[in-house]
Amino acid sequence: MTTKIAFIGAGSVVFTQGLLADLFAFDELRDVHIALHDIDADRLATAEGAARHIADHLGASPLITAHAERRAALDGADFVINIIQVGMRDATRTDFDVPARYGIRQTIGDTLGIGGIFRALRTFPVLRALGEDIAAVCPDAWLLNYTNPMAMNVQYLTQATGLTRVVGLCHSVYWTMRDLSALLNVPYEEITYRAAGVNHQAWVLRFEHEGQDLYPRLDALIAEDPQLRRRVRVDMYRRLGHYPTETSEHSAEYVPWYLHHAEEIERLRLPVGAYLGIVDENIAAYEKTRAALADGVPLPVEGTMEYAPQIIHSVTTGTPRTVYGNVPNHGLITNLPASGTVEVPCLVDGSGVQPTRAGELPPQLAALNRTYLSMNDLVVRAALEDEPRHIRHAAMTDPATAAALPVEQIWSLCDDMVRAHGDALQPSLRAVLGT
Template identity: 45%
Template sequence: MMTPPKITFIGAGSTIFVKNILGDVFHREALKSAHIALMDIDETRLEESHIVVRKLMDSAAASGHITCHTDRKAALQGADFVVVAFQIGGYEPCTVTDFEVCKRHGLEQTIADTLGPGGIMRALRTIPHLWQICDDMTEVCPNATMLNYVNPMAMNTWAMYARYPHIKQVGLCHSVQGTAEELARDLNIDPATLRYRSAGINHMAFYLELERKTAEGHYVSLYPALLAAYEAGQAPKPNIHGNTRCQNIVRYEMFKKLGYFVTESSEHFAEYTPWFIKPGREDLIERYKVPLDEYPKRCVEQLANWHKELEEYKTAERIDIQPSREYASTIMNAIWTGEPSVIYGNVRNDGLIDNLPQGSCVEVACLVDANGIQPTKVGAIPSHLAAMMQTNINVQMLLTEAILTENRDRVYHAAMLDPHTAAVLGIEEIYALVDDLIAAHGDWLPAWLHRE
């Protein structure tokens, strides 16, 4: 009989995300007996997650056991899989700081977790903690596979494989599979009939092929039907979560211009480029329905709903959940059993995409089996898509260099080359913004940033 794995969850106070990931885990036969090690620095939230996970386990008739830890190294001891999901500095104070300081300098943002000043500051707050996890893994679980869900995904993943190339890790996002389901919904077709091939960088990957299987068994491109539906006003459909602020216009317009559909949402994509958010251009905000300050608004709404959801889970006799879009349990099952699967992951570009920089972080299809996570080669992608991605890679590269070499100048350079920031602010204004952000975040940032 196969020995059950140990799955360590770092950031287990994120109870809803823990519920989704472990709900998937407990419905896989090979993982039902796993040892689940929950780790968080917040003891109250850790206990809340423990209650929910125990009910999940009982509801799924899973036979594993749960341990709770505030000591990270103890939680990691002997782990086979390490799921990482946390936000250093949280909504308050750090996310609020990222938005308010940028706004004072005339720079509006939508999400601010991937690129731009918000993404840069989040990376500077986060990467040192990811490195600490890598240190601990090297010591107590060197053969474990890290499944990283922490943004900014590309910068975090890049910084980890640059400093810890021996750590087995993959950066995970749900944008590729999630957008495929959205597009199927926009066209009123069954997502199970889709076949697609995506490639690029996190939050800026494109479907190089997007097809559906016909009744005759042939595959046909969905791009003509998707464009026709948009031009006829039949797509996009209203937001499935009822969020009327996010109407998905930006990426349909980019699809018209580029010929390929991007995998990340319109509210994200709008701040990765120089075209949609400009001072005094309310016409652009209205035309493309760009939801400024979207992430803080979501945080407020999620916090308001959180306590209600938690009480429901705590008092429920059982918790029945639908399978999530997340790849975590698929990866664990494939590695543990050898049953092959394909996922989309963020990995080092070792000859995977020819016309993106080698060593940069790319998002490609990966085969997963008992040999681990094996990225697949794409070759060259369309040149105009590669050129657009390069503008984002510039920021990722400079920020990664900044933190690897403790070079404050590279932080300024990363902000200078951010497409949205450069379209709004002058060079001296960008330097002043970075200075104010570093000062405002204080001890949330590495000490070397505060040296004279």
């Protein structure tokens, strides 16, 4: 039977194009069924046109279908790739503008902090409906989630829907190791590494070349280069002893030490509000793609080395691989909460995705990850238990928010965010509680 892959949120056209180029690069996946779904008709049509162009360009012969109705896209799917962004640019701007009135600085705002909390809360209702549809029409499918906030979304999906074949995918570990290899002028293909932690705050626990630890070489390079020391992730590495697997822009938001202090923003060159520019760039890229298709101008087709196509290839062909996945902890990292979502190496082959046990993290790393997971748990509990107070408890627990605001203002900010996001939240969470 033909493998069917459903793209939910396919109107994220640039990302969809990269994933399709990766898929069609595998000979065994050149005749799959690609089922595209998006709630925006124009974006869906653009995604379909781009998919057909990429298939033609790469000499693939997939069956490509486009569906305004989600269940039709999911029906009989073997794999579901979730790339939705609920609320798009307007909701993202709200996530920045309202906290900014309280003096909250954010760079990306999609994982922790006020931005991460409300991005999760407006995504959860869609995830619940998606889970119900999968259970009804493709219960054996693997759900490969790219939508942020990754760890909260995976925890919610597994606890609210009962789905077990859920893996969250992020490219941060892969690109961190590519970048470190280039920094040390060592071929990526020759290094050995192992990382573990939580999404956007995992840690490089092992980094070797030909059996030799590469951390001393990295230390020497940092000592010689003052510009390297002006990066948040390098600053964290120097103090914590293990390199974090996410960019400085992301990493600054998950701790209380940087964004609350103007001198640290200057020292570490932190681009406050950077994600708003990225959103605008993504919209411009979409418009360029739509115009190119309308004019019949060839589109650039580039692979992205993402994990989802690799997983699909391994499961369908039995080819063994190791990828990094975000999965329920269940003893994988022994000094982190069992209910949380952790990022660990996963073995993939014909039997599926099998997370590997990382054991115990160094205590200083686990301490930071536990705070992260505690905040995540409160957000998920807010939705599962219909408890709006937990939204405020999560904001109080968040390190960057707690560093910037007294508790009364945290509650007021949450009230303003609830008002601003309105109908995107489940009804039980729309209450304005005051202080």
